[in-house]
Amino acid sequence: MLQDQLAWRYATKKFDPSKTLPEDKLEAILKAIQMAPTSSGLQPFEVIVVTNPALRAQIQAVGYDQAQITEASHLLVFAAWDNYTEARIDAVVQDIVDQRGEGAAEAVKPYYERLKAMYLPRSAEENHQHAARQAYIAFGIGLVAAAEQKVDATPMEGFDADKVDEILGLRARGLRAVTLLPVGYRATEGDWLAGLKKVRRPLDGLIHEAA
Amino acid sequence: MLQDQLAWRYATKKFDPSKTLPEDKLEAILKAIQMAPTSSGLQPFEVIVVTNPALRAQIQAVGYDQAQITEASHLLVFAAWDNYTEARIDAVVQDIVDQRGEGAAEAVKPYYERLKAMYLPRSAEENHQHAARQAYIAFGIGLVAAAEQKVDATPMEGFDADKVDEILGLRARGLRAVTLLPVGYRATEGDWLAGLKKVRRPLDGLIHEAA
Numbered sequence: 499m500l501q502d503q504l505a506w507r508y509a510t511k512k513f514d515p516s517k518t519l520p521e522d523k524l525e526a527i528l529k530a531i532q533m534a535p536t537s538s539g540l541q542p543f544e545v546i547v548v549t550n551p552a553l554r555a556q557i558q559a560v561g562y563d564q565a566q567i568t569e570a571s572h573l574l575v576f577a578a579w580d581n582y583t584e585a586r587i588d589a590v591v592q593d594i595v596d597q598r599g600e601g602a603a604e605a606v607k608p609y610y611e612r613l614k615a616m617y618l619p620r621s622a623e624e625n626h627q628h629a630a631r632q633a634y635i636a637f638g639i640g641l642v643a644a645a646e647q648k649v650d651a652t653p654m655e656g657f658d659a660d661k662v663d664e665i666l667g668l669r670a671r672g673l674r675a676v677t678l679l680p681v682g683y684r685a686t687e688g689d690w691l692a693g694l695k696k697v698r699r700p701l702d703g704l705i706h707e708a709a
Numbered sequence: 710m711l712q713d714q715l716a717w718r719y720a721t722k723k724f725d726p727s728k729t730l731p732e733d734k735l736e737a738i739l740k741a742i743q744m745a746p747t748s749s750g751l752q753p754f755e756v757i758v759v760t761n762p763a764l765r766a767q768i769q770a771v772g773y774d775q776a777q778i779t780e781a782s783h784l785l786v787f788a789a790w791d792n793y794t795e796a797r798i799d800a801v802v803q804d805i806v807d808q809r810g811e812g813a814a815e816a817v818k819p820y821y822e823r824l825k826a827m828y829l830p831r832s833a834e835e836n837h838q839h840a841a842r843q844a845y846i847a848f849g850i851g852l853v854a855a856a857e858q859k860v861d862a863t864p865m866e867g868f869d870a871d872k873v874d875e876i877l878g879l880r881a882r883g884l885r886a887v888t889l890l891p892v893g894y895r896a897t898e899g900d901w902l903a904g905l906k907k908v909r910r911p912l913d914g915l916i917h918e919a920a
Contacts, residue, residue: 499857501740501744504741507746509746526711528915530711530712531915532909532912533715533907534715535849539909541910541915547919550919550920631842634845634849635845635848635864637849641746642711642850646711694813696744697808704755705755705758706758708760708761708764
């Protein structure tokens with residue numbers, strides 16, 4: 499049950515560096531991320547899987563020295579498109595036509611032409627912000643996927659994104675890091691958060707009915 | 710299984726307006742949204758549940774006339790905080806102390822003081838954008854929760870947010886609409902998308918390993 503999975507997970511503060519995630523569990527997380535819905539199906543992001551210890555040490559150094567970045571089994575970096583471009587949107591249309599058949603083109607192409615007319619004149623920054631929001635949908639779903647697999651994870655925004663872009667060469671590929679997700683297994687001790695009660699705003703403070 | 714739920718769901722284009730969501734299913738979706746992790750646990754958003762037909766007709770009129778807004782059983786409006794304020798962050802600290810006990814204050818307060826020193830000098834717009842991203846995590850998890858309940862849903866960004874703010878009186882409450890989520894049950898016919906193959910970027914185009 500989703501509710502149990504959400505209650506089980508927490509922002510892991512201390513991973514056991516000796517435990518490696520089995521390939522099938524990593525793949526389950528990545529496949530959930532792949533299935534996340536995004537605006538107009540653009541999926542305007544990539545996920546970079548970082549195992550290389552030297553790269554991870556560099557990222558930790560620009561990530562408030564958070565040890566999970568190097569001690570977790572794998573580090574996932576969610577990187578959103580820096581902008582929408584004609585080529586990127588055309589590639590999405592091509593994917594749809596490839597997967598649904600040539601007959602889909604007639605219905606689909608005018609929609610994405612209107613989308614290009616709307617997105618391409620906007621600033622790169624505005625488009626990147628929009629792309630980043632889509633990455634956050636996938637990020638949330640990736641967190642659920644990890645919990646379903648009983649894999650620990652730490653959602654992270656606290657890092658110098660420009661520096662991570664540099665370390666991973668993301669800008670040259672039209673990407674900008676938006677979140678980090680170390681995944682692996684919690685240590686049996688040394689995690690100050692593990693034993694604390696999960697705090698959430700009561701439902702009547704979070705949800706309101708319109709009159 | 711999450712993967713089956715993600716395969717089952719789709720952006721429903723035609724709801725059956727005669728079918729109402731049972732209270733327990735709505736509550737399961739709202740409770741999953743409540744459990745979504747957010748940056749520093751701020752949960753900087755609210756969800757407005759709209760059933761009133763007149764309000765929904767007004768929202769549909771500023772939402773590209775998408776019929777799901779009025780034909781679904783319930784309309785959820787995700788509205789992010791317009792800004793971070795001292796009072797809002799202090800209320801989060803109070804919630805933590807209330808739920809974890811007075812002993813938690815010593816560890817928690819300095820963290821949130823640093824957060825205030827970082828967030829409060831920033832522009833309202835920058836803070837709202839950050840809050841909106843947190844709402845997207847909950848939005849993604851809400852979509853999973855709906856699918857788990859076999860409830861249909863349509864994630865929507867295509868609407869005039871300023872107008873929705875006006876219709877629901879959100880600005881006066883320090884909120885700005887960021888996404889809509891009509892939830893209910895698909896119609897048995899009239900949904901052009903229901904029969905089409907779900908298209909996602911192949912995994913090797915979405916996921917890359919850092920060298």
